[in-house]
Amino acid sequence: MRFLHYPVMNREVITVFADTDKQLFIDCTIGLGGHSYYMLKNFKQASLIAIDVDNESMAQAKNNLKKFQGRVTFYCLNFIDIFEKIDLTGLPVSGVLVDPGISMYQLREQGRGFSHSLNSKLDMRKDKSIKINATDVLNSFTEAQLIEIFEKYGELEKPKELAKKVIERRLFGSLDTSFKLKKIVEQVYGKKIRKGKVHPAAKVFQALRIFVNKELEGIDVFLQKIPQYLQAGAKIIYLSYHSIEDRIVKNTLKFLQESQKINIIKPFPMFPSRDEILENPASHSARLRAAEVI
Ligand SMILES: C[S@@+](CC[C@H](N)C(=O)[O-])C[C@H]1O[C@@H](n2cnc3c(N)ncnc32)[C@H](O)[C@@H]1O
DSSP states (O other), rough: OOOOOOTTTHHHHHHHHHTOOSEEEEEETTSSSHHHHHHHOTTTTTTTEEEEEHHHHHHHHHHHGGGTTTTTTEEOOGGGGGGHHHTTTTOOOOEEOOOSSSOOOHHHSSOOOOOOTSSSHHHHHSTTTOOHHHHHHHHSOHHHHHHHHHHHHHHSHHHHHHHHHHHHTTTTOOOOBBHHHHHHHHHHOOOOOOOOOOOOOHHHHHHHHHHHTTTTTHHHHHHHHGGGSTTOOOOEEESSSSHHHHHHHHHHHHHHHHHHHHEEESOBBBBBOHHHHOOOOOGGGEEEEEEEEE
């Protein structure tokens, strides 16, 4: 089976979950079903709760996982809301995987606006029921609000210059496509990318995406609550793709370890191998943190 999206650090995920009783797994961010496919293939007795906030991705995952029909239950929701939407009491949960961010499908799909390499409408909502999209933010937010978004979620240099340029540009018509935004970014930061660095537009797009989807809200609460629904020995795996999110995960897991709810499996995050990065360059920023419920 070929996926449009390589399941990142799949070998590490399977190795960590292999050391459980492999009854029931929760994939909080099923995407195209890459990780889940290998979990269901490797752990033949296991069933799976599959969650994603994006119903288009979920439709693809359903198709990719159709040979495991009967073992998977799908829920289209934000995993942060799992405790209100799914009754987990008494379920024999052996492992929980969180792999948020965006899938290759979302990056490459016209009309989503997640990528600065593809000209598209700037939407950036994973969940289409969210009221404000990236175009609304760029065209109606104040300079101070834009500065805060660029600083807080993109950790960008020169956030004031960038916000100023956005405000100036929108006087000449709606700033509503990925290439219009990329052009402004290049006016502020230049077109040249230093060796080993990502294009500055990547950080600007990341900042807007995090803000539009409220990506960092509730991660700490989710991680604090989930262990109480898991059996002893169950594993929690969280893959982050930027340091802002990884910091929240790291600090929350540390707090849970100090409260004797979990044991962190390795004190440092695991990173993708050189071979994996060569095969799938998009995996380069991944960090995997894993913990065992006590
Ligand atoms: C990196 S992809 C997951 C890829 C998946 N592990 C695979 O191997 O195919 C991220 C997915 O997480 C979903 N997602 C991100 N944040 C979410 C959230 N808070 N709740 C539910 N789904 C979320 C996105 O819509 C996207 O489909």
